[in-house]
Amino acid sequence: MTAPAPTAPDTPRPGPRSPLREAPFLRLWSGTTASGLATWALPFILGLAMLDRSLTAAGLGLVLAARTAGFLLAVPISGVLADRYSRRAVVWWSGLAAAVATPFIALGLERSVLLMGAAAAVVGAGQGACRPAFQALTAEIVDGERRQQANAAITLAVRVTTLAAPAATALLATVLSTWALVVGTGVLWLIAAALPPRGRDVPGPATGGTAFVKEFGDGVREARRHPWFLAGLAALAAVIFTGYSATGVALPLVSRDRYGTEAVLAGALTAYTAGALAGAVLMARWRPRAQGRAALTGLALYGFAPLSLLLPVHPAAVFAAYAIAGLGIELFNVPWFTAMQREVDPRLLARVSSLDFLVSYGLAPVGLAFLAPAIDAFGRQPVLGGCAIVCFAAPAAAALIPGSRGFSRRRRD
Structure with a gap:
């Protein structure tokens, strides 16, 4: 034989x-x-x-x-x-x-x-x-x-x-x-x-319109079954409330007052987008062993954005910080969306996704409205320093929650 x-x-x-x-x-x-x-x-x-x-x-x-x-x-x-x-x-x-x-x-x-x-x-x-x-x-x-x-x-x-x-x-x-x-x-x-084409159509049972609040509550309860999701969403909300708001409010002020030109504002936003593009390309191929930890580390990189506005650095350092922040946000986004699609009950996925968008997008205008009065009351330096600390600390805290290592309730070796 x-x-x-x-x-x-x-x-x-x-x-x-x-x-x-x-x-x-x-x-x-x-x-x-x-x-x-x-x-x-x-x-x-x-x-x-x-x-x-x-x-x-x-x-x-x-x-x-x-x-x-x-x-x-x-x-x-x-x-x-x-x-x-x-x-x-x-x-x-x-x-x-x-x-x-x-x-x-x-x-x-x-x-x-x-x-x-x-x-x-x-x-x-x-x-x-x-x-x-x-x-x-x-x-x-x-x-x-x-x-x-x-x-x-x-x-x-x-x-x-x-x-x-x-x-x-x-x-x-x-x-x-x-x-x-x-x-x-x-x-x-x-x-x-x-x-867009038709999908496999996996809707839940159709109920009367009066059950809307109950049905959305089912989505919230599904989200609560995934501690990694609640932790990641809280970290994302904290970063948006502070880091995103610093970009929207403090970056134009720093560009005008410290550097005397709007070119720093335009350059930083362009660098952020370029970094995000690089992050999306990277995540199309890279599958880290601990996806959740890698994603939360990427989210924490946004802290370099307010940190660069805090210190009197060369404009190139501001551009580099925003490029790193853009890279990091996509290191988070892609595994985050993928994990929701994998882990959440398909019948409740749209409701959990809506909770994600509601919290993240909903806090953005609130943070923008809050940051300008905070700068007027406490000064630019303390506020930017606080924003940087929150951006670094919130994802680090989320990484300690069970399931955050792989964005999964199941143990992944």
């Missing part, structure tokens, strides 16, 4: 096929990219409207605030709906609502800020409604082995749109009116609504 030929233990195994090479995920990815372009382009377009005096500064603030309010109101509602019904249907109706409302923003230019605000609230609601549904639809379309690649591809598209949307808007503004640009974002929302 002939012995079998020995296998080559060092022969590399082919990696999993990229989700972008398959039509269903490519359609989903294109839809999320279109929604990202529409989301990031609108504030820039309205800024151009303010410059050409079609909109006042107060009007701009009201319209953007209305969009944020619509977003926050819709997120928990859509989480329940996306678990109760088809995730694809929720994406369709939320994108369609944003597409239909967008022309009314254009119609209100130079006519009615209230009309613009009401339309912007509907657009924000559409934006908020599609987020949990997109998250759950990704888990339906992509198998577990390739979800990290899929989430990295989606977050890479999000970061590209933060650069492409303002640049494309500025270029198109040379040949198109502000009205046409606003309507163009509505076309993008229509694309976002129409492109």
